[in-house]
Amino acid sequence: MSSMAFLKRSPWILHYDASSCNGCDIEVLACLTPLYDIERFGIINTGNPKHADILLITGGINEQNRPVVKNLYEQMPEPKVVVAIGACAATGGIFRECYNITGGVDKVIPVDVYVPGCAARPEQIIDGVVTALGILEEKRMKMTGEATRPAAGVGEER
Amino acid sequence: MNWLWLIGAVLFLVLAPVAGGLIAGIDRKITARMQGRVGPPILQPFYDVGKLFEKERVVVTTAQNFYVLAYLVFIALSGAIFFAGGDLLLTVFAFTLAHVFLVLGAYAVHSPYSHIGAERELIQVMAYEPMIILVVVGFYMVTGSFFVDAIAAATVPAIAYLPGVFIGFAAILTIKLRKSPFDISTSHHAHQEIVKGITTEFSGSTLAQIEIAHWYENIFLLGLVYLFFAWNPVIAIIAVAVTYVAEIYIDNVTARVRWQAALKSGWLAAALGIANLAILSYMMIGGA
Numbered sequence: 001m002s003s004m005a006f007l008k009r010s011p012w013i014l015h016y017d018a019s020s021c022n023g024c025d026i027e028v029l030a031c032l033t034p035l036y037d038i039e040r041f042g043i044i045n046t047g048n049p050k051h052a053d054i055l056l057i058t059g060g061i062n063e064q065n066r067p068v069v070k071n072l073y074e075q076m077p078e079p080k081v082v083v084a085i086g087a088c089a090a091t092g093g094i095f096r097e098c099y100n101i102t103g104g105v106d107k108v109i110p111v112d113v114y115v116p117g118c119a120a121r122p123e124q125i126i127d128g129v130v131t132a133l134g135i136l137e138e139k140r141m142k143m144t145g146e147a148t149r150p151a152a153g154v155g156e157e158r
Numbered sequence: 159m160n161w162l163w164l165i166g167a168v169l170f171l172v173l174a175p176v177a178g179g180l181i182a183g184i185d186r187k188i189t190a191r192m193q194g195r196v197g198p199p200i201l202q203p204f205y206d207v208g209k210l211f212e213k214e215r216v217v218v219t220t221a222q223n224f225y226v227l228a229y230l231v232f233i234a235l236s237g238a239i240f241f242a243g244g245d246l247l248l249t250v251f252a253f254t255l256a257h258v259f260l261v262l263g264a265y266a267v268h269s270p271y272s273h274i275g276a277e278r279e280l281i282q283v284m285a286y287e288p289m290i291i292l293v294v295v296g297f298y299m300v301t302g303s304f305f306v307d308a309i310a311a312a313t314v315p316a317i318a319y320l321p322g323v324f325i326g327f328a329a330i331l332t333i334k335l336r337k338s339p340f341d342i343s344t345s346h347h348a349h350q351e352i353v354k355g356i357t358t359e360f361s362g363s364t365l366a367q368i369e370i371a372h373w374y375e376n377i378f379l380l381g382l383v384y385l386f387f388a389w390n391p392v393i394a395i396i397a398v399a400v401t402y403v404a405e406i407y408i409d410n411v412t413a414r415v416r417w418q419a420a421l422k423s424g425w426l427a428a429a430l431g432i433a434n435l436a437i438l439s440y441m442m443i444g445g446a
Binding site: 005006007011034037039040041042046047050053077078140144 | 365
């Protein structure tokens with residue numbers, strides 16, 4: 001007997017600015033405004049990793065925030081997904097050659113979806129989150145031992 | 159033997175989570191419309207709670223789950239006593255005890271955020287407790303009974319004798335519904351000042367239990383609003399709806415205050431209640 005899969009209908013987001021220039025962060029927050037209103041889909045921006053299902057990270061990883069990102073990820077209860085937003089979160093972007101930058105978010109924690117752009121547009125971010133929902137659902141089914149479906153396409157797994 | 163009280167209690171235990179969840183959904187929809195947004199589906203609170211039960215159980219201390227369960231049980235119990243037509247004083251004491259368990263649950267975890275939330279919850283309890291007792295005293299003075307069934311059956315309009323008590327109660331209702339400007343320990347609005355206040359360290363099914371307890375709590379509080387207008391059920395239901403929408407409006411037009419202001423407001427409400435009761439007792443001695 002499969003459970004009802006409420007997860008897709010109520011994804012709560014944790015937003016962390018690793019070392020972003022704030023460009024992508026503003027676009028993430030734009031998704032919450034009346035224009036895009038992602039609460040339509042039950043998406044809530046929570047400030048608490050223990051309540052979150054999706055971790056949105058903007059900016060590349062540097063030596064100072066490496067333990068923070070790892071800590072936030074580990075505090076989130078399973079099932080969880082990570083969405084790296086913007087060029088910096090994907091690869092380190094234009095800052096990748098800097099002495100203190102380790103690189104993209106995937107150097108520290110597994111990333112499920114990469115949203116490209118500098119800065120990423122709100123539409124792209126919403127698309128990335130929707131893609132992440134498919135992966136989240138797969139992870140939930142793996143967790144509960146239900147039969148897994150074929151991968152949901154667009155999103156890159158780990 | 160009259161078994162009617164049992165029906166009231168069972169109906170509350172079964173239907174209150176459904177009604178409470180629906181009201182929470184309508185609340186979020188109205189809030190969204192007030193902000194010029196479309197808002198989530200009406201059933202969103204049920205999706206949220208269903209989701210929380212699907213998540214991994216992350217437990218910091220096993221004691222925290224025990225306390226949260228006690229919170230849920232005592233909230234449900236206080237509501238059940240109320241809807242069974244029982245003693246209003248007993249209802250209020252069980253209600254307070256429930257919140258003590260929630261505070262203990264938050265203190266059981268060694269997290270500064272959780273502790274600040276717990277402290278603020280205690281301040282909220284201090285702020286609303288005098289007023290909620292005055293409501294009970296007021297009903298006794300008007301109807302001559304502490305029993306909910308007697309108060310509900312009274313033919314006198316309690317609101318006509320207790321307007322100050324009602325306004326005071328409406329003020330602390332804002333605290334109890336966890337709405338701005340008094341949502342200092344935790345709030346419905348997702349992004350919190352201090353992580354998530356009292357619920358910071360609760361996740362998954364434990365958080366879901368807190369949410370369900372809150373639904374029970376809201377139905378009980380709206381029942382208390384109903385009692386003020388109980389002489390006419392139609393007016394009473396309209397009054398409950400108007401009060402709730404007014405609370406949503408206040409939530410959306412005010413910013414969160416500091417704990418000092420919350421405490422002062424709660425006691426100012428109590429002062430208003432006491433003034434109302436003093437005038438009432440003077441009139442009762444003089445008039446009758």
